[in-house]
Amino acid sequence: MQEREIHIRDYIRLISKRKSTIFTFFLVTFLVVVIATFTATPKYLASTKVLIETNETDPLYANRSRYSPVDLQFIETQIQIITSKSVARKVVKNLDLEKNYQSYFPDKQISPGFLQTVTAKIKDFIKSRNKIAAQDTVAIPAPPGDVSETPANEWLTKIIIKGIKVSPVKDSKVFVISFMSENPIFARQVANNVVKAYQEELLELKTAASGVTISWMTQKADEERQKLKESEAFLQQYMRDNDIVTIEDRIAVVPQRLSEFSSQLSRAEARRKELYSIYRQVQQATNESSSSLEAIPAIVSDSSIQEIRNNIRQVQQRITELSEKYGPKHPLMVSALSEQDRLFEKKKEEILRVSNSIKNEYELAQANEDNLRNLLEKTKAEALGMNEKFVQYQVLKREVDSNRAMYEALFSRLKEQNVTEESQNVNVWVVEKADTPILPTKPNKKMNILLGLVLGLCGGIGLAFFIEYLDNTIKTPEEAEERLGIPLLGVIDRCKFGKSGEVAEELISLYEKHSANVESFKALRTSLLLSSSDKPPESIVVTSMMPGEGKTTISANLAITIAQTGQRVLLIDGDMRKPRLHKIFNLDNRVGGLSTYLAGVAKST
Numbered sequence: 001m002q003e004r005e006i007h008i009r010d011y012i013r014l015i016s017k018r019k020s021t022i023f024t025f026f027l028v029t030f031l032v033v034v035i036a037t038f039t040a041t042p043k044y045l046a047s048t049k050v051l052i053e054t055n056e057t058d059p060l061y062a063n064r065s066r067y068s069p070v071d072l073q074f075i076e077t078q079i080q081i082i083t084s085k086s087v088a089r090k091v092v093k094n095l096d097l098e099k100n101y102q103s104y105f106p107d108k109q110i111s112p113g114f115l116q117t118v119t120a121k122i123k124d125f126i127k128s129r130n131k132i133a134a135q136d137t138v139a140i141p142a143p144p145g146d147v148s149e150t151p152a153n154e155w156l157t158k159i160i161i162k163g164i165k166v167s168p169v170k171d172s173k174v175f176v177i178s179f180m181s182e183n184p185i186f187a188r189q190v191a192n193n194v195v196k197a198y199q200e201e202l203l204e205l206k207t208a209a210s211g212v213t214i215s216w217m218t219q220k221a222d223e224e225r226q227k228l229k230e231s232e233a234f235l236q237q238y239m240r241d242n243d244i245v246t247i248e249d250r251i252a253v254v255p256q257r258l259s260e261f262s263s264q265l266s267r268a269e270a271r272r273k274e275l276y277s278i279y280r281q282v283q284q285a286t287n288e289s290s291s292s293l294e295a296i297p298a299i300v301s302d303s304s305i306q307e308i309r310n311n312i313r314q315v316q317q318r319i320t321e322l323s324e325k326y327g328p329k330h331p332l333m334v335s336a337l338s339e340q341d342r343l344f345e346k347k348k349e350e351i352l353r354v355s356n357s358i359k360n361e362y363e364l365a366q367a368n369e370d371n372l373r374n375l376l377e378k379t380k381a382e383a384l385g386m387n388e389k390f391v392q393y394q395v396l397k398r399e400v401d402s403n404r405a406m407y408e409a410l411f412s413r414l415k416e417q418n419v420t421e422e423s424q425n426v427n428v429w430v431v432e433k434a435d436t437p438i439l440p441t442k443p444n445k446k447m448n449i450l451l452g453l454v455l456g457l458c459g460g461i462g463l464a465f466f467i468e469y470l471d472n473t474i475k476t477p478e479e480a481e482e483r484l485g486i487p488l489l490g491v492i493d494r495c496k497f498g499k500s501g502e503v504a505e506e507l508i509s510l511y512e513k514h515s516a517n518v519e520s521f522k523a524l525r526t527s528l529l530l531s532s533s534d535k536p537p538e539s540i541v542v543t544s545m546m547p548g549e550g551k552t553t554i555s556a557n558l559a560i561t562i563a564q565t566g567q568r569v570l571l572i573d574g575d576m577r578k579p580r581l582h583k584i585f586n587l588d589n590r591v592g593g594l595s596t597y598l599a600g601v602a603k604s605t
Contacts, residue, residue, distance in 0.1 A: 014465065014468055015461065022463070033455070037445050041182055043180050043182055043441060046179055047434055049174055049430075049431040050177060050195050050430055051175075051428070052173060052174075053427040054427065078175065079168075081201060083166060087194065087198055088161045089153065091190060091197045092160060104186040105186075160190060164177070164190075165178045166178075179434075184437045187434075199428050231399050235399075238392070258379055272362070278358055278362070305354065312340065312343045312347065490524035493516065493517060493520065506556060506557075509561045510557075518561075528562075542554050542558065552573075552575070556571065556584050572593075579593070
């Protein structure tokens with residue numbers, strides 16, 4: 001069944017059909033968004049701008065003059081540091097929020113949850129056990145910036161982390177550090193203090209790292225020197241084993257050899273196909289008759305055969321001349337006929353010789369083609385092998401170069417005397433401090449209302465399409481034709497009959513002359529009679545999927561309307577379980593019907 005092309009009018013019709021659903025969803029969504037927007041607690045955003053640069057002489061960044069704006073790795077690293085727990089703990093400590101938090105939010109209590117309290121106690125227990133175990137070995141210094149993790153401190157730290165937002169300014173080295181809170185003064189103080197805590201964190205990290213920088217670089221240089229030594233030895237061994245010294249010259253010659261072999265193979269293949277055609281003609285002619293060989297151009301064009309044919313014509317001409325003067329037993333005639341027989345035999349021998357020559361030439365061409373193809377494949381395989389060896393050589397050489405460059409870079413850094421001092425510089429400058437925000441950032445009432453409008457409208461339309469997709473019922477004649485893929489012959493309204501038991505109640509076409517249902521049955525009759533271009537259908541089946549859908553009523557009234565045109569109609573009740581036609585027409589069902597006829601009890605008349 002070919003699907004009907006969907007037109008924009010179908011979408012408009014669907015929207016109009018489901019407009020109540022769309023309006024209800026739109027109204028509910030819009031009201032929810034509006035209520036949520038106007039009842040939400042306003043939040044204020046305070047932002048400060050900082051300039052962050054990497055150290056020019058940092059041993060880890062020695063080959064870079066300063067970070068590039070597109071250095072995403074450096075940007076992400078700084079963002080992670082700014083939003084880390086250690087920075088947030090410093091903010092809590094610097095602002096003494098465990099004591100001052102309620103001054104900003106009088107209605108709130110510092111109330112960490114039960115899970116946070118238990119977690120903090122477990123951490124304290126683990127730390128105490130670690131300290132006891134460390135007393136028997138080596139004292140482990142506390143990490144920089146370590147702050148006691150009380151449940152209240154942990155709860156405040158999470159609040160600070162949750163409110164911090166870091167955004168790098170495009171095409172610059174400036175970062176915008178923002179903090180959102182319900183109190184504008186608290187938002188400003190935290191935003192400014194995050195920068196201070198970030199500077200302290202960087203300084204502590206670099207100070208802690210300066211003590212191990214030189215030893216780490218020395219150890220790393222030794223490792224790189226060993227890797228360089230091993231990679232160079234492996235490269236030399238690989239070059240000796242695979243004769244890499246001359247491989248570049250051999251690779252340069254391979255394309256030329258491949259081109260020559262390919263050209264020779266093409267010519268040999270064309271020559272073999274040409275000889276094969278002649279060879280097939282010779283084989284077919286040999287199977288038919290020897291005289292058929294003389295019709296092959298390759299045989300006829302042979303010079304020796306042409307010469308013999310000329311001699312035969314001369315002898316035959318001589319025989320013709322002698323036959324006019326002498327009898328068949330005359331010595332001259334006998335000599336001429338003998339010469340003719342000899343030439344015929346010689347021609348057969350030459351034809352056989354040329355045929356064998358063609359066969360040998362074809363076999364030679366076939367062998368030459370096979371040989372050239374083998375040479376071409378062998379050369380290709382050799383080229384692939386050399387390419388693989390050369391590629392592996394390039395990989396090993398790049399590895400040696402990379403190891404050498406890494407070793408030389410580390411060795412040159414070790415010669416610098418001021419690595420430790422310069423690595424402690426913190427290149428972070430405050431470009432613009434945060435001010436106390438006046439207007440709230442959230443909720444954005446205009447944006448939320450606009451979003452509610454769009455979401456409600458789009459969601460309502462989407463819901464309408466989804467409901468339409470789930471609705472598989474047929475409600476209109478057009479839907480019936482579209483879904484079933486069969487022509488619609490007519491539409492008959494549902495008939496409701498009373499419980500009076502009158503037999504004529506369902507015979508609408510017989511007793512109701514001008515009702516709408518009678519006209520519907522007449523229209524159905526007309527459609528059926530005109531459904532065939534040659535002649536009206538002789539057999540009509542009225543059926544449906546479920547009982548009680550009107551098969552009996554339709555078949556009875558359709559039979560009446562057809563009979564009213566003067567046609568003879570035989571109405572057969574095919575319902576083997578609950579037949580009803582005999583009740584409608586007030587007939588005796590014991591006489592026999594379709595079931596008795598099929599059983600062979602009754603006969604048709």
